[in-house]
Amino acid sequence: MNGNLQESYRRCCELARRAGTNFYVSFLTMPRAKRQAMCAVYAFMRRSDDMADDAGSPQGALAGLRAWREMLAVALDGKESGDPILPALADTVHRYGIEHRYLFELLDGTEMDQTKTRFATFQELYQYCYRVASCVGLVVLPIFGYRDPSALGPAEACGVAFQLTNILRDVKEDADRGRIYLPAEDMRRFGVSEEDIMKNRYTPAFVELMRFEAARARDYYAKAKPLLELISPDSRGTLAIMMEVYGRLLDKMEARQFRVFDGRTRLSGCEKFWIVLKNWRRR
Template identity: 45%
Template sequence: MVHRARVRVGPGPRAGGGDVTAAELVSRLTRRSRSNFYYAFLVLPRPRREALYAVYAFCRTVDDIADLGPERGASPAAMRAALDGWRREVARCYAGDGAPEHPIAQSLRAAVQRYPIPRDVLEAIIDGVAMDVDGATFETAEDLYPYCYRVASAVGLASIEIFGYTDPRAREYAVSLGIALQLTNILRDVGVDARAGRVYLPQADLRDCGVTAEDLRAGRYTPGFVAVMERHAARARDYFLRARAAYPRADARSLVAAEIMGRIYHALLREIEARRFRVLDQRVVVPAPRKAAIALRCWAAARVPGAARLARVAL
């Protein structure tokens, strides 16, 4: 999942005075931070945008549970219980009787009633957050990919059902693009995550390059660190290429929001590489004007014959 512009909405699915709707939550998140999602949301018709708001708000709310931790008074058991509460809310979204309790879950139910969002992809998102709660580490890149699938590709698989598509390759596109986005997130947030006690970089890579978790927490920028990041960036590039190979051009119009996200994140990856992975003490971002330009080019490429070359400029 794409992190980390947080808006606290509570650790579990309960209704009440402190809760916000999906639209309110996403509006606060995206408008305040001009996040990468903001530019993708802009191009969607209102019904699809509201459904995507519900999915995104669900993802952010569940993702926040992993950030509670003992320092905020939540034990691992309490966080798992909160995730179980969201599993029940997802079940209610698909049940014929009994409405979800949380306002965001209610919005999610409306989305799954309107669009064929598979239940298993929403449950996979919760499973991914549970891995964070359990403090999962990953020995190899192959071990990392299932986590990326759960927290990012599953979001993409839910999203394409809202966007609409005719070519079944759209699912392969969503899976590969989700992994590419999450691998890029890991590059961007490696320092922040390490200081929060999370290391997503494969342990085998760290050992091979002589880098420790303490080095990451302390922000030690060394040749070994650069070597680890180069390996990881190469994997992200590979998944961007896989997504490009699977991209169903017949569905260009409906998938334009996904393309905007992918190209903004590809630009972020290139920016991180251009700075030689100096991410331990600073957050690398794509400037807002560049994001807007990418969004415009993708929109034009999906609608104007011969404009596809404009979108390539954004890469």
């Protein structure tokens, strides 16, 4: 590995470490090469999100994402892109045989956030979840290591489960940004209006709606569970940590009766540490 590539991986790992997300703590159980690859993927995801969030306007975000898409294509073609994290990503993609289309579909999802703030049906929301989350699972699946093509389905379901959990956790934060990800068809079914969400009204109808969406998320966690036995043993700890962290977030929201308007549901550092410790040597 040449000096420039080493520096690119170092930057990616530092970015992932500084972010301190639920994902990063799970990477610690992997062999070094796989951990570096996961950091390269995470850095690409983080850079894509930041580019959209920091643009100041949807038009600016879309312009930035179009330029980022072009830089990604250049890097994946083996050429110098000008961005310090893309050499590590391109090396990871080549090393693990990751399909390029999933990275571009991930950018499609990031662009959706700039143009779509409501979802009429769960089918529409599923497409969004697939792009922003399932595609991440399909990118990292070759890093995890698998041989059976049947792993693709659970990997897709896992991304949907994680994203649905994020959506339930972030109802207030998204409403503050003018976004509602809860499907309109479900809101009508339970008698919850857009105004209820935008004004943070905690009602019995809202609780029932959230309970319904949480049950849907749990269905996808169940569909994702077989993935643990379909990936390489040295990656199972990482996936088990991710699934338990997100699963416990869902548990906490349910235990709080979905009082998501009162503040973001989080796991404490001690809770995360225990989950990592429990799964450290999982094989």
